[in-house]
Amino acid sequence: MKTIIEPFRIKSVEQITFTTREQRKQILKEAFYNPFKIKAEDIIIDLLTDSGTSAMSSKQWGRLMEGDESYAGAKSFYRFESAVKDLTGYENIIPTHQGRAAESILFKIFRDKGKITINNTHFDTTRANVTVNHLTAVDLPAHNNSELRFKGNMDCDSLVEKIKEVGSENVALIMITITNNAVGGLPVSMENIKQASSIAKKNNIPFFLDACRFAENAFFIKKYEKGFSERTVKSISQEMFSYADGCTMSAKKDALVNMGGFLALNDSNLAEEARNQLIITEGFPTYGGLNGRDLEAIAQGLNEIVDEDYLTYRIRSIEYVGERMLKIGIPIIQPIGGHAIFIDAQKLLSQIPRDQFPGQSLVCSFFLEGGIRSCEIGSVMFGKYNDELQEFIPAPYEYVRMAIPRRVYTQSHMDYVIEVSEEVYRKSKELGGYKIVKEPKFLRHFTAHFAPI
Numbered sequence: 001m002k003t004i005i006e007p008f009r010i011k012s013v014e015q016i017t018f019t020t021r022e023q024r025k026q027i028l029k030e031a032f033y034n035p036f037k038i039k040a041e042d043i044i045i046d047l048l049t050d051s052g053t054s055a056m057s058s059k060q061w062g063r064l065m066e067g068d069e070s071y072a073g074a075k076s077f078y079r080f081e082s083a084v085k086d087l088t089g090y091e092n093i094i095p096t097h098q099g100r101a102a103e104s105i106l107f108k109i110f111r112d113k114g115k116i117t118i119n120n121t122h123f124d125t126t127r128a129n130v131t132v133n134h135l136t137a138v139d140l141p142a143h144n145n146s147e148l149r150f151k152g153n154m155d156c157d158s159l160v161e162k163i164k165e166v167g168s169e170n171v172a173l174i175m176i177t178i179t180n181n182a183v184g185g186l187p188v189s190m191e192n193i194k195q196a197s198s199i200a201k202k203n204n205i206p207f208f209l210d211a212c213r214f215a216e217n218a219f220f221i222k223k224y225e226k227g228f229s230e231r232t233v234k235s236i237s238q239e240m241f242s243y244a245d246g247c248t249m250s251a252k253k254d255a256l257v258n259m260g261g262f263l264a265l266n267d268s269n270l271a272e273e274a275r276n277q278l279i280i281t282e283g284f285p286t287y288g289g290l291n292g293r294d295l296e297a298i299a300q301g302l303n304e305i306v307d308e309d310y311l312t313y314r315i316r317s318i319e320y321v322g323e324r325m326l327k328i329g330i331p332i333i334q335p336i337g338g339h340a341i342f343i344d345a346q347k348l349l350s351q352i353p354r355d356q357f358p359g360q361s362l363v364c365s366f367f368l369e370g371g372i373r374s375c376e377i378g379s380v381m382f383g384k385y386n387d388e389l390q391e392f393i394p395a396p397y398e399y400v401r402m403a404i405p406r407r408v409y410t411q412s413h414m415d416y417v418i419e420v421s422e423e424v425y426r427k428s429k430e431l432g433g434y435k436i437v438k439e440p441k442f443l444r445h446f447t448a449h450f451a452p453i
């Protein structure tokens with residue numbers, strides 16, 4: 001059979017409310033043209049993020065009832081711990097309420113003024129946690145000079161050079177993010193992880209994985225890296241983890257739950273420090289900011305995510321949307337990554353100057369034409385205005401991301417997204433820019449007000 005079908009059937013459904021174009025025009029206006037301000041019930045297809053939006057399985061829901069809510073030493077903790085240990089091989093497993101809480105603890109224990117952390121690309125919460133702990137984040141992505149399929153790689157030549165330049169004693173931590181979210185959810189090869197690990201070891205620098213999408217990454221390795229086609233995704237994942245001293249994880253991605261995360265590491269002294277931090281901000285080490293039932297759902301989710309029928313469907317469903325968009329003529333980042341489609345809004349809406357936010361215009365158009373919510377990742381999110389020079393400094397690119405939630409939408413939902421994309425494409429040359437009429441001091445994309453120009 002050629003058709004790849006969803007490897008699940010649906011037992012519980014959630015109603016989608018349909019709106020007309022006229023209604024959406026009004027909704028958009030009332031939300032000040034900022035999709036973050038639109039009520040979720042007014043959205044037809046929500047592609048804002050793949051984080052915490054997964055559909056849980058009947059087994060996960062079942063395990064919620066098994067949650068042991070004891071304050072200390074709950075059975076659920078031990079089941080969670082054993083699932084994470086089995087997958088990662090790390091000695092110390094520390095639950096947190098989400099990924100950034102694990103990052104916060106990790107960088108607090110590596111806090112050291114003047115030192116740097118190196119990542120293939122720091123995710124924005126990772127960068128923020130590095131920065132507040134007086135460390136400096138250095139990105140060394142290899143996307144321009146690496147092989148086509150593994151554009152998420154770390155640039156290992158630059159890594160060696162950077163360590164030489166600053167001195168290994170000034171590198172607090174080396175980290176690889178799998179998949180590399182900031183460059184389009186593109187994977188990192190096993191070879192690259194191995195190489196970075198050996199450079200870290202040689203220089204006595206701790207090496208960690210930001211493992212949010214480890215299963216999607218492992219599946220790409222199985223599919224495209226030589227020598228892995230016969231291996232299971234689980235054993236590929238175990239090998240990736242084996243090259244690092246520990247990992248941070250947002251369970252909201254590849255653990256198929258709506259909330260949760262963990263920090264896992266081998267070094268027991270560091271783990272003790274981490275647990276001391278955990279108690280201050282998250283909770284006792286056997287629950288760390290989560291309910292016993294959440295720990296059960298994560299343990300179960302980690303089993304399900306390495307299922308290869310699931311991953312075949314998952315990666316294919318993203319590819320499917322991407323291929324159709326290319327056919328329509330919509331410029332997207334290629335190759336297509338593991339959790340989202342990234343549209344190049346600057347290219348598509350080339351008539352809109354960058355200080356009038358082509359990405360925002362495209363996001364609004366997708367909502368207006370089809371009730372689809374997507375996310376601007378461009379100059380609204382990362383652009384700046386330099387007051388001294390009175391000059392607008394754009395982001396490096398103007399992307400619109402359509403992130404696909406796990407196990408939530410069917411192929412006909414995706415066909416609808418493609419249909420709407422056709423309509424948006426047809427009208428794209430008529431779209432105009434936006435201006436910001438009100439903005440907060442930090443992270444303006446969440447709450448800013450816009451107006452069409």
Ligand SMILES: *Cc1c(COP(=O)(O)O)cnc(C)c1O
Binds near residue numbers: 051212
């Ligand atoms: C989502 C994400 C995080 C942060 O996790 P949260 O659970 O949202 O706090 C860190 N790194 C990467 C690569 C992510 O995608």
